[in-house]
Amino acid sequence: MYSDWFFILLFVVIVPVLAVAPMMMNRMMGPHKPNPIKQQTYECGIETVGDSWVQFKVQYYIYALVFVIFDIEAVFLFPVAAAYGVLNWFAIGATLLFILLLADGLAYAWGRGVLKWI
Amino acid sequence: MTFLTFLTSLTSEQVVFILASILTIGAALVVVTNRNLFHAALALMASFLGVAGIYITLDAGFLAAAQLLVYIGAISILIIFAIMVTRRMMQVSESPFNSQRGLGFFVAVAGFLIVAVVILQWFGGEAFAAKPPVAPAVLSNAVAALGVSFVNPNAFALPFIVISILLLAALIGAIYIAWPRQRIDPAEDEA
Amino acid sequence: MPPVTIEWYVALSVILFLIGSMGVLLRRNAIILFMSIEMMLNSANLLFVAFARYLGDLDGQVLVFFVITVAAAEVAVGLALIVAIFRTKHSINIDEINLMKG
Numbered sequence: 568m569y570s571d572w573f574f575i576l577l578f579v580v581i582v583p584v585l586a587v588a589p590m591m592m593n594r595m596m597g598p599h600k601p602n603p604i605k606q607q608t609y610e611c612g613i614e615t616v617g618d619s620w621v622q623f624k625v626q627y628y629i630y631a632l633v634f635v636i637f638d639i640e641a642v643f644l645f646p647v648a649a650a651y652g653v654l655n656w657f658a659i660g661a662t663l664l665f666i667l668l669l670a671d672g673l674a675y676a677w678g679r680g681v682l683k684w685i
Numbered sequence: 686m687t688f689l690t691f692l693t694s695l696t697s698e699q700v701v702f703i704l705a706s707i708l709t710i711g712a713a714l715v716v717v718t719n720r721n722l723f724h725a726a727l728a729l730m731a732s733f734l735g736v737a738g739i740y741i742t743l744d745a746g747f748l749a750a751a752q753l754l755v756y757i758g759a760i761s762i763l764i765i766f767a768i769m770v771t772r773r774m775m776q777v778s779e780s781p782f783n784s785q786r787g788l789g790f791f792v793a794v795a796g797f798l799i800v801a802v803v804i805l806q807w808f809g810g811e812a813f814a815a816k817p818p819v820a821p822a823v824l825s826n827a828v829a830a831l832g833v834s835f836v837n838p839n840a841f842a843l844p845f846i847v848i849s850i851l852l853l854a855a856l857i858g859a860i861y862i863a864w865p866r867q868r869i870d871p872a873e874d875e876a
Numbered sequence: 877m878p879p880v881t882i883e884w885y886v887a888l889s890v891i892l893f894l895i896g897s898m899g900v901l902l903r904r905n906a907i908i909l910f911m912s913i914e915m916m917l918n919s920a921n922l923l924f925v926a927f928a929r930y931l932g933d934l935d936g937q938v939l940v941f942f943v944i945t946v947a948a949a950e951v952a953v954g955l956a957l958i959v960a961i962f963r964t965k966h967s968i969n970i971d972e973i974n975l976m977k978g
Binding site: 624625634636647654664681 | 746837850
Binding site: 740 | 885
């Protein structure tokens, strides 16, 4: 029953091991001799002032937003595409209307300058 | 030794269900209790992953993939970007709970007790048996069947179109709300 | 150990919903509120899929897609509102967001 998902399980098991093992090996095998100069944030350059967590531009949030909307469009279109062989003209018209309505949103975002990289 | 025999008596379905529920509920508790917003967002992703595992036990493979794609790949990223844009909340000195915590805690515990009593009474019943079997042909055609019912006028064609209008409204509205107004607040541009 | 029946899924869904509602009721950070709402919608999805599987009907899965879409639209507009509120008030503490205008 779950044989189809066996490879996903393999990924779930192996990928964390691959991510953690180099860090553990680094910690175990590397020499550990700290001194004050080595512990500085920057070896050359001045210390940062205040919080290093800078505020991002709102534009990044809007990129993510456009991505979310069109990600969902892809999730809806995938089953329709899988059923393409048995669709009638009404179904294809409905799908085209779906795509065109979302293309309106893309045109609005484009006209607003959202897609321009800053 | 009895624990070992208990473990070996579990079916694969039970093992997957138990592991996925532990991941889901544990990560959800971390989301609600953690003070660090960023860690809460990562725990939210783990919780969504657990729900995807539950979908796999329910033979809904495409939904599990959609869960990964939409919730973990898109919505969590959106939440993390919103955390980055609204910084300052990374300072975790003040209390994470709101001013109505007493009343809210009372309501939450009362709701939990009511539902727990109902579930505990219900668990003895025989309303539903084990899962009915599904033919392999139905499983392999599940995605196409979903697609057919999306665009079938006798099924979900109208909600399918309405959903696209909803997405359009959300896209335009969210861009309109979040887009910075340089004319009013020129300092925002340098932020 | 009894076999996995629908009660297990209902119990898991209810627990997830209650954890999400506790997050909504207790936390003061607006983004945590949105995360909790997403968890509550996920618990509803879980019930839809479980009953679709046990009743042998695919319509429940179709509804899950619509719920996912509504959740994404809600979180997109809601977080845009949070970003806009943060820009004017420099806070996303829900105890301070108590004016309809301002």
